[in-house]
Amino acid sequence: MPERISDAPWLFWLLEGLHRTQTGLLQLLYVLGLVAEVDGQPAWPWAQRMAGENLLLDLGLARQLLWSLVALALAVVLLLLACGWRRGRPWLLLGALAAVLLAPWPAPQLLLAPAMPSSFHRNPLPFSDAAIVQGAGHYQRLCLHCHGAAGNGQGVDAARQPVWPPSFVGPLLWRRADGELLHAVRHGLQDREGRQTMPGFAEQLTLEQSWALLHFLRAQAAGELLRVSGNWGQPVALPDMPLRCHRPDKQQVSDWQGQRLRLASTPHPQDLLPDPRMVTLWLPPPGMAVRAIPEQVDCVVTSGTVAQQALGWVQAGSNETLGNVQLLADKAGWLRARNNRDAGSWSDEDLLCRTTDSKEEEAAAAEDALTRILRRMDAEPLGYVRGGRVHR
Ligand code: HEC
The missing domain is CATH 3.40.30 (Glutaredoxin)
Structure with a gap:
């Protein structure tokens, strides 16, 4: 699996294109006053979003999507040509139709993932020493008894939860988007039946404190990964410092x-x-x-x-x-x-x-x-x- 995508550089552009299209659309809706703000940033109005993470897991699916988009672009070009060239029009229209019909469209359920209003939020705080240390304090106060001192899910109250808290010492925090982690921390998590599996902390944490906490989670997980495996298995930046x-x-x-x-x-x-x-x-x-x-x-x-x-x-x-x-x-x-x-x-x-x-x-x-x-x-x-x- 190309978790680091140096093996398939075109995938970088495909994912980046999908992301930009979605954030661009969100920004446009926001400027037009069609969507509200949630947690300080424009709220994604739909229950689903494009699942870039699936494309990453399945190169075949990504290729299908790429070819379909190429076919779609071709169809648009043929339609434009058809506007200007009357005699060739039937052939051009036929060509456009064929391009759309013959494209290897992937199944929509593979391309979409559940979304939440904050799915496209970005952490507005710099990844700094101050944010990490501030986040560490909140973690110890609110999270440690379930998630454990090392972030590996071995807190003293872990066994009493309806599901075991996950370990952060692995790819989990890097797979998730910032805004989806924020949602989990502020509004908690539910299982399929809607029963609460983790409480939300919107009452105990300001928005800024929640973002600082997310920086801390990744900092701690990266350090713990290095300690137990001898590698920074997930990328971590040198924190900003004065x-x-x-x-x-x-x-x-x-x-x-x-x-x-x-x-x-x-x-x-x-x-x-x-x-x-x-x-x-x-x-x-x-x-x-x-x-x-x-x-x-x-x-x-x-x-x-x-x-x-x-x-x-x-x-x-x-x-x-x-x-x-x-x-x-x-x-x-x-x-x-x-x-x-x-x-x-x-x-x-x-x-x-x-x-x-x-x-x-x-x-x-x-x-x-x-x-x-x-x-x-x-x-x-x-x-x-x-x-x-x-x-x-
Ligand atoms: C009462 C125990 C408990 C406390 C306190 C707690 N958590 Fe959790 N947390 C859980 C459980 C259980 C899960 C797994 C829930 C699930 O997968 O449905 C979880 C999952 C998570 C996840 C993974 C979310 C995901 O998308 O998979 C994150 C991130 C997280 N917790 C962060 C925090 C932070 C930060 C705090 C402190 C502000 C905290 N938790 C406090 C029990 C707790």
Whole structure:
């Protein structure tokens, strides 16, 4: 299954096209005043939506849809031609009809999935250290006793629920669209008979708190996945954090979009070797007073324990402080590699989020491991899918 769709690039465009068509239509209805707002964003008015996730699971179905759309486009072109060319008109009309009739239309029930008013909502908060830490607090207060400290569904009250709470330590949170998770958290979940399986929390959480909680869920799940499997099996971004940099126009991590980033958590920034291939962000240990930005680094992270805790979640599934760790993010901001040996030397095993498992790279032994990691980060961008929509 191409969960990462590098194997079928055309699928990216098909999914993106379907998504844009639907959000564009929703926006148009909203501007025309035909749909209301729910939870701060335009409400999807239908009970169903296109199921991008099914196309992803079934390449054959996706191909059928693609050919049908091509046939439809052809029919439209023939109809337009028929308007202008009287003598050829019967043939053109016949051709258009044939294109529509002969197209391999997929069964509609395979293309549609149940929708809710917030299906197309997007998380309006940046994925930041502050949001993750805020979300962690709400999780511990409201969710932990069912979903468990590690998010694996092993809370103390789990066994007493009508169905067992799912584990987040897997693809679940990445399969769902943001807005559908939001709906579950705010309005709860029901089984087929309409009995409540999870309570809703719209009374206890503001909208903003709910969105922060969703950022936390993914941060924790990514870190826990890394801890138990040794890989970031699902993509996770380097959280946005406030910075103080030599360059005054750079004030947070997101200002560096498009550059490779190295985040170094160490008490000794003077030992870091400058590397022109990436921007170096220094995360000082908790409680250390930083007066000047050291020469060897580009920026200092200024959010202290908040940054420490947020990074603890994404790389260990807990809010423990980091110790000597270096993290690498690619040009799109995804975390790709980690080195937690004190020595600071890199090995191929440190590439923790990869799209292929090819070993052919090892042939190029003349390069050092860090160079190979950087090259693979650039050569294998992540194109992954969330709720049937591709993000990259
Ligand atoms: C009383 C126990 C309980 C509490 C408290 C609870 N959950 Fe759940 N949660 C469940 C159960 C049970 C399910 C599975 C329900 C189902 O599949 O029908 C679930 C499912 C979920 C899902 C999966 C939704 C999906 O689309 O499959 C998410 C996300 C979730 N919970 C988040 C939260 C968050 C966030 C909180 C805290 C605000 C929370 N839960 C609090 C019991 C609980």
